[in-house]
Amino acid sequence: MYLTKEEERIYDGESGWANQTCIRILVRLGELFNAEKLIPISSAHVSGVSYKTLGDAPIEFLRALADHAAKVKVKTTLNPQSLDSTYLRKKLPKHLQEWQLTILEQFERMGLTQSLTCTPYYLQRPKRGSHHAWAESSAVVYANSVLGAWTNREGGPSALAGAIIGKTPDYGIHRIENRQPNVTVNVEAALRKETEYGALGIFLGRTLGDKIPAIQGLHSTSNDRLKQLCAAIATTGMANMFHNNTFSHAEETEKISVDRQQIKRTIEELSPATTSQPDLVFIGCPHCSVKEMKLIAQLIEGKKVKPGTEFWVCTSCHVKQKAHDYTRKIERAGGHVLDGVCTVVSWTEELGIRTIMTNSAKTAYYAPTLNKAEPLLAPLRDCLKVAFQR
Numbered sequence: 001m002y003l004t005k006e007e008e009r010i011y012d013g014e015s016g017w018a019n020q021t022c023i024r025i026l027v028r029l030g031e032l033f034n035a036e037k038l039i040p041i042s043s044a045h046v047s048g049v050s051y052k053t054l055g056d057a058p059i060e061f062l063r064a065l066a067d068h069a070a071k072v073k074v075k076t077t078l079n080p081q082s083l084d085s086t087y088l089r090k091k092l093p094k095h096l097q098e099w100q101l102t103i104l105e106q107f108e109r110m111g112l113t114q115s116l117t118c119t120p121y122y123l124q125r126p127k128r129g130s131h132h133a134w135a136e137s138s139a140v141v142y143a144n145s146v147l148g149a150w151t152n153r154e155g156g157p158s159a160l161a162g163a164i165i166g167k168t169p170d171y172g173i174h175r176i177e178n179r180q181p182n183v184t185v186n187v188e189a190a191l192r193k194e195t196e197y198g199a200l201g202i203f204l205g206r207t208l209g210d211k212i213p214a215i216q217g218l219h220s221t222s223n224d225r226l227k228q229l230c231a232a233i234a235t236t237g238m239a240n241m242f243h244n245n246t247f248s249h250a251e252e253t254e255k256i257s258v259d260r261q262q263i264k265r266t267i268e269e270l271s272p273a274t275t276s277q278p279d280l281v282f283i284g285c286p287h288c289s290v291k292e293m294k295l296i297a298q299l300i301e302g303k304k305v306k307p308g309t310e311f312w313v314c315t316s317c318h319v320k321q322k323a324h325d326y327t328r329k330i331e332r333a334g335g336h337v338l339d340g341v342c343t344v345v346s347w348t349e350e351l352g353i354r355t356i357m358t359n360s361a362k363t364a365y366y367a368p369t370l371n372k373a374e375p376l377l378a379p380l381r382d383c384l385k386v387a388f389q390r
C-alpha cells in the first residue's frame, strides 16, 4: 500500500504508540482488501460502546490508547450504551453502571462526542459524496443509500483507528465501481407500514448476502421507513447500500421479486411470542427522529401506559432535547424516553422482561438471542394500542 511520507513516519512510530497502532490497523485492513492508499474522511462513528456486548478485555486497549494521548482528528460520534443516566441506572446493578462509565470515560479522553446514538445523521447530516468511517451497520446503509455519503461498514476498532488518523483505506464502497447495483429487486407488494419495510430488509439481507440491490416498487417512502429497511437489510446480510427506484443497466444482472406472502411470512417469523400483553413495548430501533417522537406524542394523547407494562422510546440526547415537548407528553403518560441507550444491548433480562413488542424488525430479530426475550413485531399504532389504555 502506498503511504505518504507523513503516514510512513506515523507508521514507524514517530508520532507515538497510539497513532502507530491505529495506522497499522488501517494499513493491515487496506492490505487485506487490496487498497492502494489511505483517503481522508470527514467523520467517524464508533460502535462497541455497550459494556454488555464489549466485555472487559477491550477496555484495557481503550485505556492504553487514551493513556498514550490518542486524539480523534475528525468529528467522531459514539453508538448507544447499555443504560441511561436516569431510568435504567436506578434499576440495574451498580457495577454494570461503573464499567459502562469507565468505557465512556476512555472515549471522552480521546475526544469522541458523547452522542450515544445509532442515528448520528440527525446530529449532523453528512454531505453527498463525502467519505466517512462509520461502524453502525444501520447507519452505514442509511448514509450510503439515503444520504449519498460514502462509508464502508467498519468494525469498532477500525472506525476508532480511522478517527484517530483521520483516514480510511480506499477500498469497497469508497470506490465508485463498487457502488453499482448487481441485482434488481422488484417489490410486488405495496408496502405501507414500517414493519413491512423492516421485513423486506430481513428477507433481502438473507437472500442477497453482500450484493447491492436496485430496488423497484417502493412508492412514496418516508425516510423513517427507509431507516427500518436499512437497519434490517444490514441485520441479516452484508450489503452496505441499495439503490431506490433506479435500474441496473447491466443486462446480465440477476433479478428477483418479493411478493406479499414473503413479507407476511417474514413478519410472522419475527413474531413468535404468544402473549397479547408483552412486558415491554419498545420504539426506537434505530433511534427515533423528532418526527417519530411527535407522532408517538400525538397518538397517545389522553392515554396512560397500562399498569404492569413498560413503554420505552429510545433516541439520542440531541433529539430528546429538540423534541422536549413530545418527551414530556410521553413521560406524563407513563412512558420512558431513554436517551443514548440501545435496548438490544441493554440488560432487559435483568429487569424480568421476557416478551418485547416492537415496530423494529432488527430488534425482533435480535431479541431472542441478545435479550433472551420473545419478540412481537407490529406497526407503531398497534404497539401503542397494546401499551396504552384510556
Ligand code: F3S
Pocket: 079, 080, 118, 138, 231, 284, 285, 286, 287, 314, 341, 342, 343, 344, 345, 362, 363
Ligand atoms: Fe440502534 Fe441498537 Fe437498533 S444500536 S439500530 S437501537 S439494535
